[in-house]
Amino acid sequence: xxxxxxxxxxxxxxxxxxxxxxxxxxxxxxxxxxxxxxxxxxxxxxxxxxxxxxxxxxxxxxxxxxxxxxxxxxxxxxxxxxxxxxxxxxxxxxxxxxxxxxxxxxxxxxxxxxxxxxxxxxxxxxxxxxxxxxxxxxxxxxxxxxxxxxxxxxxxxxxxxxxxxxxxxxxxxxxxxxxxxxxxxxxxxxxxxxxxxxxxxxxxxxxxxxxxxxxxxxxxxxxxxxxxxxxxxxxxxxxxxxxxxxxxxxxxxxxxxxxxxxxxxxxxxxxxxxxxxxxxxxxxxxxxxxxxxxxxxxxxxxxxxxxxxxxxxxxxx
Amino acid sequence: xxxxxxxxxxxxxxxxxxxxxxxxxxxxxxxxxxxxxxxxxxxxxxxxxxxxxxxxxxxxxxxxxxxxxxxxxxxxxxxxxxxxxxxxxxxxxxxxxxxxxxxxxxxxxxxxxxxxxxxxxxxxxxxxxxxxxxxxxxxxxxxxxxxxxxxxxxxxxxxxxxxxxxxxxxxxxxxxxxxxxxxxxxxxxxxxxxxxxxxxxxxxxxxxxxxxxxxxxxxxxxxxxxxxxxxxxxxxxxxxxxxxxxxxxxxxxxxxxxxxxxxxxxxxxxxxxxxxxxxxxxxxxxxxxxxxxxxxxxxxxxxxxxxxxxxxxxxxxxxxxxxxxxxxxxxx
Numbered sequence: 001x002x003x004x005x006x007x008x009x010x011x012x013x014x015x016x017x018x019x020x021x022x023x024x025x026x027x028x029x030x031x032x033x034x035x036x037x038x039x040x041x042x043x044x045x046x047x048x049x050x051x052x053x054x055x056x057x058x059x060x061x062x063x064x065x066x067x068x069x070x071x072x073x074x075x076x077x078x079x080x081x082x083x084x085x086x087x088x089x090x091x092x093x094x095x096x097x098x099x100x101x102x103x104x105x106x107x108x109x110x111x112x113x114x115x116x117x118x119x120x121x122x123x124x125x126x127x128x129x130x131x132x133x134x135x136x137x138x139x140x141x142x143x144x145x146x147x148x149x150x151x152x153x154x155x156x157x158x159x160x161x162x163x164x165x166x167x168x169x170x171x172x173x174x175x176x177x178x179x180x181x182x183x184x185x186x187x188x189x190x191x192x193x194x195x196x197x198x199x200x201x202x203x204x205x206x207x208x209x210x211x212x213x214x215x216x217x218x219x220x221x222x223x224x225x226x227x228x229x230x231x232x233x234x235x236x237x238x239x240x241x242x243x244x245x246x247x248x249x250x251x252x253x254x255x256x257x258x259x260x261x262x263x264x265x266x267x268x269x270x271x272x273x274x275x276x277x278x279x280x281x282x283x284x285x286x287x288x289x290x291x292x293x294x295x296x297x298x299x300x301x302x303x304x305x306x307x308x309x310x311x312x313x314x315x316x317x
Numbered sequence: 318x319x320x321x322x323x324x325x326x327x328x329x330x331x332x333x334x335x336x337x338x339x340x341x342x343x344x345x346x347x348x349x350x351x352x353x354x355x356x357x358x359x360x361x362x363x364x365x366x367x368x369x370x371x372x373x374x375x376x377x378x379x380x381x382x383x384x385x386x387x388x389x390x391x392x393x394x395x396x397x398x399x400x401x402x403x404x405x406x407x408x409x410x411x412x413x414x415x416x417x418x419x420x421x422x423x424x425x426x427x428x429x430x431x432x433x434x435x436x437x438x439x440x441x442x443x444x445x446x447x448x449x450x451x452x453x454x455x456x457x458x459x460x461x462x463x464x465x466x467x468x469x470x471x472x473x474x475x476x477x478x479x480x481x482x483x484x485x486x487x488x489x490x491x492x493x494x495x496x497x498x499x500x501x502x503x504x505x506x507x508x509x510x511x512x513x514x515x516x517x518x519x520x521x522x523x524x525x526x527x528x529x530x531x532x533x534x535x536x537x538x539x540x541x542x543x544x545x546x547x548x549x550x551x552x553x554x555x556x557x558x559x560x561x562x563x564x565x566x567x568x569x570x571x572x573x574x575x576x577x578x579x580x581x582x583x584x585x586x587x588x589x590x591x592x593x594x595x596x597x598x599x600x601x602x603x604x605x606x607x608x609x610x611x612x613x614x615x616x617x618x619x620x621x622x623x624x625x626x627x628x629x630x631x632x633x634x635x636x637x638x639x640x641x642x643x644x645x646x647x648x649x
Contacts, residue, residue: 106451106478109451112447113447113451116440116441117444117448120440120615120619122445123453123458125613126610126612127458129599130611134596135598139614140615141618143615144621145436145437145619145622146440147436147437147439147440166497166500171436266466268460273460279457280456280457280460282460284456284470287473288451288475289473289474289475291476
């Protein structure tokens with residue numbers, strides 16, 4: 001694919017960038033430049049860009065797609081594609097790929113790790129030790145047991161199922177909500193998220209973001225989860241009514257939250273940073289050396305398949 | 318409500334010795350049922366306290382509740398001072414503060430916390446491991462310091478699935494840790510005093526060999542003469558540069574000085590530690606490391622454990638005092 005003009009929308013992974021440079025004709029977008037320079041760049045290179053490689057948060061909107069008349073494929077370095085204008089891609093006949101499967105374990109691990117971290121206050125306990133409080137004030141506070149807590153999962157796809165299998169080993173009963181009920185002998189289906197939240201101690205967002213799931217964790221859901229409940233979000237910031245969430249946490253109407261994603265990354269609401277019943281992570285669900293390498297290989301594999309006319313490995317469109 | 322089964326001939330509730338750490342709970346629960354002789358509250362030196370207890374009217378104590386963590390050490394001198402004592406109830410899983418051999422010699426029965434804590438300790442061990450590999454606490458600090466918008470993505474962590482986890486001690490807690498980590502796709506190896514026929518995990522006859530074939534070492538064994546510094550310089554070297562160590566047992570199971578040196582020099586990759594050799598002192602070098610997670614011996618600190626433990630402690634006392642077998646006896 002040496003003749004494939006690839007536009008890398010922003011830096012995302014050293015290995016991926018190195019391989020794209022080696023195997024394709026790589027163009028690095030001036031992501032941080034002001035709008036007029038970005039537009040000028042796109043106009044200058046419009047003739048040669050046949051592929052775009054982008055991340056989950058950046059996506060590829062209509063304006064970008066329209067600026068690239070020779071665009072054939074958008075390869076996402078993420079499993080989420082909520083920021084890619086799929087309709088525009090379909091209209092233009094542009095293929096879209098993502099990176100499912102390879103990151104399932106890591107995202108599920110972080111979801112469970114965040115749940116334990118929130119309930120057992122591990123980061124707070126670590127901070128307590130580092131600040132010399134153990135010596136000064138004695139024992140840390142009592143927390144609440146993770147094993148046996150009722151876990152409700154929104155979206156029992158690859159990641160949701162991986163989370164379910166992990167928490168089962170802790171004796172956690174598993175319930176779920178999704179658009180269609182499936183036949184899971186060990187997992188209880190609820191037809192609405194509110195009912196799921198009302199019977200859960202830990203509510204995990206594990207579905208993809210689309211028009212139906214935007215702000216699926218609403219005020220009503222948060223209230224149903226309640227002062228003893230914990231929300232874990234490893235999906236997208238857009239799944240949650242963030243101002244409502246922040247208010248509920250601050251007022252004690254929600255017990256706690258483990259959040260890997262936010263509405264306006266990398267900005268995290270000040271009010272959240274001030275709380276100590278939350279654990280905050282900088283969108284690192286797939287953030288391991290092993291998985292990012294595997295994701296990069298999926299991106300490269302999809303581009304290779306595309307130029308050789310073979311079926312794409314992981315097509316979305 | 319005082320247990321009628323345990324009342325003494327005098328009709329008074331039985332006397333119980335209570336050795337607790339400052340701020341510890343259970344006082345109220347014990348006082349509801351027994352006459353509590355509280356060492357900490359007495360303010361006396363131990364020999365004076367024991368002598369007074371031996372002379373307690375109408376009857377001297379036959380049982381004692383002894384908390385771990387330095388509340389008292391029950392040895393030959395202690396038992397000599399109080400011949401009426403026939404039962405010790407430890408509120409810890411570990412009984413390293415009790416001379417089991419001396420107790421066995423004298424026919425003094427010992428109970429521990431059984432499995433009350435096991436799930437919480439296992440959960441904490443898993444939480445620590447995920448935190449170390451995926452940098453949960455370190456990334457939290459990164460976000461809270463406002464570094465995400467300034468420095469961009471947090472550095473990459475390491476994948477848990479597929480790692481070989483070597484568990485030192487496959488007792489209650491070790492087994493629960495194994496079961497949990499299997500669900501994450503880890504491969505379980507272990508060392509124990511004896512190989513266990515009922516599990517399919519790979520057994521290693523010594524900790525050095527276990528470490529050389531593991532990516533993660535979890536210390537889940539009791540502390541005794543054989544397991545003091547069971548993780549030493551050789552074991553750390555066998556674990557290697559990519560290795561992680563998790564300790565939810567006793568600080569003295571690991572040669573702490575060697576561990577700190579190994580971390581300092583990058584000879585192992587990271588550690589999750591709930592226990593230390595000289596609590597609450599934690600080696601200063603660890604406090605500024607991002608590849609370690611430190612918790613203040615809080616693996617058992619849940620509301621549920623506290624409540625279960627209280628029930629268990631009282632259950633053991635009442636069983637002994639009514640001539641029944643202990644609920645959670647420790648065999649010598």
